[in-house]
Amino acid sequence: MTDRRRVILESAARLIARRGVRGLRVTELAAEAGVSTALVYYYFKDRSGILRSALAFIGDRADRYTAAATDPAGAAGPAGPRALLERMLLLEFQELPEVRENSTAWGELRAHSVFDPGLRAELAAAGAAWTAEVADLLRAACPGAPGAAATAAAERLTALLEGLSVRWLSGLLPAHHARDLLRAAIEVEAGRLAPERVPVLG
Template sequence: MTSPLSSLHAPTHNRRDRILAAAARCIAEHGIRRFRMQDVVREAGVSAGLLYYHFTDRSGLLAATLAYVNDVAAEPAAQSGAQASRNALIDNLVAEITDSADNRAHAATWHEIGASAVFDGDTARHLAATDAAWQGRIAAALGELGCAPAEASTLALSAVALVDGLLSRWLSARISTDEARHALRAALDRLFPS
C-alpha cells in the first residue's frame, strides 16, 4: 500500500535534501517523541555515517528539518512573484492549508517541532529563527505593497500567528479545510491594507 506521504519521495536535489525530506516524513508519520535518527537513515536510504556527516545530532537535524519545511512552503511564493500583489500574498498564505499529503505532512512536522520547543531551549531558538525568516518574507512583501517597515513587521507577525493557529486547529480536525481557508482569507483581507 502506498503511504499518503509517498509524494514526499519526489526526487531531491541532493542527499542532504533527501535526508531532510525523510526526516519530515518520519516526524509527520510518527510524531516528535518517536522520532529516531535510525528511522531517518532507513527512510532516506542513506548510511548513518552520511546522516551524521550532514547533521551531528538529533537537535541539528530537527533544526534543519524545520528550516527545510519553511523553505519548501516559501517556494510557491517565490516562484509566483507573490510579493507583487496583495491578493497573491493572501493566496499564498491561504495555500498553506490544503488537503495535499505534502502540505499536511509539512504542517504536522512544523507543529510537532513547535510543540517540542516548549520544553527544549535549542529547538525554541531554531523555531524563533525560522519564524523570523517567515515573518521577514511576509514583511518584505508588505513593504513592496507600500507598508512602512514597522507596520509591515506587525502585520507579518499577525499573519504568521493566524496561519499557525488555524493550521493547528485544522491539523487536529477541530475545523475543516474549507473553514480554515475561509477564516484565514477573511482575516487577512481585513488585516492587509488595500
C-alpha cells in the same frame, strides 16, 4: 544538496510529522531513508543537527510551493501585493501530502522548541523571516503604513495561520473555512493599515 542528504531530510520531515520530535530515532530515520546510521551521522553529526537541518528543509520546501504565489508573473498571472499576500498564505491550506506533512512537522518542531533552547533560536529566526516577508507585502499593499504596524499585522496573520493550520490538520476545520477566515483577517489587517480616506467636501 546531495540526493542522499535530501532523502534523509525528506524522511526526517515525514517521521517528525508522523511521530513527533521525541519519536525521531536515528536508526529509524536511517531505515526510512534507506541509508546507514553512519551516513546520517556523517551528514548531520548528531540528533540536534538533524532537527536543525529538518527545520531548514521544511522552510525551504514551503518557500518552493508558495514561490509561484509571490511571483508577479506566476502561473496565476500578474497581481498586486495584496493578492500576492493572499495567494502565498492560502497555499498553506493545500490538500497535498507535502503541504500537510510540512505543516504537521512545523507544528511538532515548534512544540518541541519549548524544551530545546537551541532549536528555539532556529525556529525564532525562521518565524521572523516569514513575518518579515508578510510585512513587506503588507507595506507594499498599504503604502504609507508604519513599519511597526505592518510587522504587528504580519505577526497576527502568521499566528492565526498557524492556529488555523492545526485545526485544519486535526480535522476540526475544513480547508475552505480556514481559507475564508484567513481572507477575512487579511481584509481586516489591510483595512487597519490603509490611510484614512479624507472626505471630499462639496
